[in-house]
Amino acid sequence: MFDTLTLAALPAEGEAIRPAIRAIAEQAIANASADVRARSWSGFDRDFSRLLGRSGFLGLTLPKCYGGAELGPFARFVVVEELLSAGAPVAAHWIADRQSAPLILNYGSEAQREYYIPRICRGELVFCIGMSEPGSGSDLASVRTRAERTAAGWRVNGQKIWTTNAAHGDYMIALLRTSGSAGDRHAGLSQLIIDLKAPGVTVRPITDLTGDAHFAEVFFEDVELPADALIGEEGEGWKQVTAELAFERSGPERIYSSVVLLDAWIAHLRDARRDDPATCALVGDFTARLGTLRAMSIACTARLALGESPVVEASLVKDLGTRFEQELPTRIGDDLASHPDEGVDAELYRTLLYVTHIAPSFSLRGGTREILRGIIARGMGLR
Amino acid sequence: MSEFLEPFERMLENVSTPAAVRAIERGGSPDAMWQAFAESGFLDALVPEERGGAGLALADVQPLWMALGRHAVPLPVGETMIARALLDGAPDGPVALAVAAPGQSVVVPFGLVAAYMLIESDCALHMVEASGALTGVVASLAARMTCNDLPSPHSTAPTSGLRPIAAILRAALIAGASGRVTEMTAAYANERVQFGKPIGRQQALQQQMAIMAEEMVAARIASQLGCAGGFPPSLVAAATAKAIASRAAARVAATAHAVHGAIGISEEHDLQLFTRRLHEWRLADGSESYWNGLLGRERLVSDARSVDFVRAHLQPEAATG
Numbered sequence: 234m235f236d237t238l239t240l241a242a243l244p245a246e247g248e249a250i251r252p253a254i255r256a257i258a259e260q261a262i263a264n265a266s267a268d269v270r271a272r273s274w275s276g277f278d279r280d281f282s283r284l285l286g287r288s289g290f291l292g293l294t295l296p297k298c299y300g301g302a303e304l305g306p307f308a309r310f311v312v313v314e315e316l317l318s319a320g321a322p323v324a325a326h327w328i329a330d331r332q333s334a335p336l337i338l339n340y341g342s343e344a345q346r347e348y349y350i351p352r353i354c355r356g357e358l359v360f361c362i363g364m365s366e367p368g369s370g371s372d373l374a375s376v377r378t379r380a381e382r383t384a385a386g387w388r389v390n391g392q393k394i395w396t397t398n399a400a401h402g403d404y405m406i407a408l409l410r411t412s413g414s415a416g417d418r419h420a421g422l423s424q425l426i427i428d429l430k431a432p433g434v435t436v437r438p439i440t441d442l443t444g445d446a447h448f449a450e451v452f453f454e455d456v457e458l459p460a461d462a463l464i465g466e467e468g469e470g471w472k473q474v475t476a477e478l479a480f481e482r483s484g485p486e487r488i489y490s491s492v493v494l495l496d497a498w499i500a501h502l503r504d505a506r507r508d509d510p511a512t513c514a515l516v517g518d519f520t521a522r523l524g525t526l527r528a529m530s531i532a533c534t535a536r537l538a539l540g541e542s543p544v545v546e547a548s549l550v551k552d553l554g555t556r557f558e559q560e561l562p563t564r565i566g567d568d569l570a571s572h573p574d575e576g577v578d579a580e581l582y583r584t585l586l587y588v589t590h591i592a593p594s595f596s597l598r599g600g601t602r603e604i605l606r607g608i609i610a611r612g613m614g615l616r
Numbered sequence: 617m618s619e620f621l622e623p624f625e626r627m628l629e630n631v632s633t634p635a636a637v638r639a640i641e642r643g644g645s646p647d648a649m650w651q652a653f654a655e656s657g658f659l660d661a662l663v664p665e666e667r668g669g670a671g672l673a674l675a676d677v678q679p680l681w682m683a684l685g686r687h688a689v690p691l692p693v694g695e696t697m698i699a700r701a702l703l704d705g706a707p708d709g710p711v712a713l714a715v716a717a718p719g720q721s722v723v724v725p726f727g728l729v730a731a732y733m734l735i736e737s738d739c740a741l742h743m744v745e746a747s748g749a750l751t752g753v754v755a756s757l758a759a760r761m762t763c764n765d766l767p768s769p770h771s772t773a774p775t776s777g778l779r780p781i782a783a784i785l786r787a788a789l790i791a792g793a794s795g796r797v798t799e800m801t802a803a804y805a806n807e808r809v810q811f812g813k814p815i816g817r818q819q820a821l822q823q824q825m826a827i828m829a830e831e832m833v834a835a836r837i838a839s840q841l842g843c844a845g846g847f848p849p850s851l852v853a854a855a856t857a858k859a860i861a862s863r864a865a866a867r868v869a870a871t872a873h874a875v876h877g878a879i880g881i882s883e884e885h886d887l888q889l890f891t892r893r894l895h896e897w898r899l900a901d902g903s904e905s906y907w908n909g910l911l912g913r914e915r916l917v918s919d920a921r922s923v924d925f926v927r928a929h930l931q932p933e934a935a936t937g
Binding site: 234235238239240241242243314318489492495496499500502503508510512513514515516517518519520521522523524525526527528529532549552553603605606607609610612613614615616 | 795798799802805806816817819821822823825826827829830832833834836837838840841844852855856859860904905907908909910911912913914915916919921922923924925926927929930931932
């Protein structure tokens with residue numbers, strides 16, 4: 234069962250890129266404290282993303298004619314691994330590079346490819362993904378926000394929520410209803426590119442419990458879009474979104490969200506010279522799981538490299554990966570607080586609490602745990 | 617790899633049937649089944665070619681070991697492969713593996729059906745005729761053996777000892793049996809009807825079985841990692857393989873029984889052939905906490921980032937196909 238998910242080596246073309254991306258990542262985090270680096274996913278730095286673009290580290294899997302590097306998913310794996318394990322800020326290019334550009338490449342018109350993809354590869358465009366709505370989170374097929382045909386193109390009315398980076402974004406790729414009603418489920422959904430500066434678009438940031446505001450609500454009031462805002466085929470939005478999510482779920486980002494905390498904790502243990510059996514067993518448990526999850530993620534990347542869309546395998550790795558990511562702050566917190574005489578420095582304490590408070594999002598973003606397990610169960614032949 | 621695996625699997629399907637496994641577990645002679653393995657040539661898979669073996673890499677043998685677990689093979693086939701690879705001139709017959717200090721009493725998996733035991737004691741390897749008492753656990757093929765009056769050593773033990781090698785075998789057996797148990801459980805959930813529909817349609821069960829599949833795949837990949845770096849394995853590779861597999865063993869067995877209901881713990885149902893082994897192999901050659909402890913100690917003396925540490929120690933070589 235799931236026999237295609239099998240150990241794969243990172244080929245030399247992927248490893249070759251590591252020293253250069255590491256040098257850039259190290260520079261970016263030189264003065265950043267651990268609690269800032271722990272925000273890697275949501276660290277928003279347009280200058281850094283443009284530097285990555287100039288240095289050839291964006292659009293790694295995309296064709297050269299659109300400004301990409303044609304290096305394949307393994308090279309991208311290495312770049313993401315280096316950025317996240319250093320804790321570099323990735324938010325300003327993250328979604329565009331991972332999801333929007335491959336989506337536009339696969340389903341977009343030639344004009345859309347030529348306009349958007351080179352700019353994404355240069356790190357100039359920030360995209361966000363308009364999937365969730367009030368009342369439709371995990372039940373994504375129930376979206377109600379509607380795009381109606383007009384003489385000139387499309388008119389959009391409705392609301393999106395939990396949209397990462399909408400407040401600093403340039404474009405949203407939105408899943409919208411272009412025909413039928415919410416009761417029609419998968420039918421009648423389409424993906425459209427929305428310029429977030431267009432009249433009628435209002436973005437309202439949502440401050441989270443850590444004090445950050447990388448989510449937003451986005452309101453559309455008679456937003457007029459040109460005819461070529463549509464990506465792919467009208468009514469094919471569900472199929473396109475499903476394929477897109479395999480990109481989102483399979484990568485190392487589903488393992489490394491807490492890795493800055495893990496390293497900060499291990500540095501603390503070394504400073505405290507603590508290596509009793511219980512401590513070693515906890516460190517070893519995390520290490521064995523990290524190594525195995527990394528191998529599973531590379532195995533998934535190998536399926537992408539073969540041109541497959543490993544939806545079930547990616548769900549499996551993501552669920553196991555987020556369980557690991559979420560367990561880290563809980564168990565590290567228990568470990569540190571069960572040694573009250575040891576003394577924890579302020580930076581480690583802030584890092585621990587930041588990761589602890591944001592960790593619930595790890596199993597929400599990109600598909601909830603229960604939805605992923607449903608996909609796995611279907612893959613087991615149970616539905 | 618499939619060129620070896622397919623004939624091996626076919627042989628296992630023929631010789632290691634549930635009825636044959638039960639017969640040996642009830643004290644029947646294992647000689648006929650052993651003969652099939654001896655004649656197959658697979659016992660020399662890890663022996664270098666210059667010594668007359670097949671010279672396969674550990675990564676090539678890993679799927680064979682998983683297949684032994686998938687078929688609940690009631691003989692120390694993997695152990696014998698290891699003993700033959702380690703020793704020039706190992707005796708014919710099934711060999712069990714043990715690590716024991718002088719005077720220590722240990723449980724030796726497959727000790728009751730082995731002709732010999734390869735024992736590591738005081739950093740040396742001793743080959744002795746198999747002996748030992750029943751453990752008292754019904755249907756178990758393990759023997760309880762006290763390590764006394766060993767003959768002069770056959771050779772020195774590998775630098776890291778016999779335990780890491782035995783542990784990666786155990787991890788592969790667990791991965792194989794976990795795969796089998798997961799498939800049996802999914803099939804049963806689709807057949808068994810309650811409340812008017814197959815229980816596999818119940819979301820609560822689907823959620824549990826998805827986790828089971830995750831643990832099963834993790835055990836398989838960890839086992840592959842354990843075998844990827846060559847023979848003998850590094851401490852980090854062995855620890856990762858056995859810690860992840862042992863952790864999975866208990867969880868997979870628990871979910872399998874929960875889904876099967878009472879019938880699964882009956883003797884007549886085949887599930888028990890696999891879940892009894894999962895628990896026995898979880899304990900054999902170090903449980904998850906044992907290996908996590910060793911791995912953690914190794915990790916703490918390195919000032920590398922965690923990702924760099926696992927990259928350096930668990931880097932599979934390019935696949936051989």
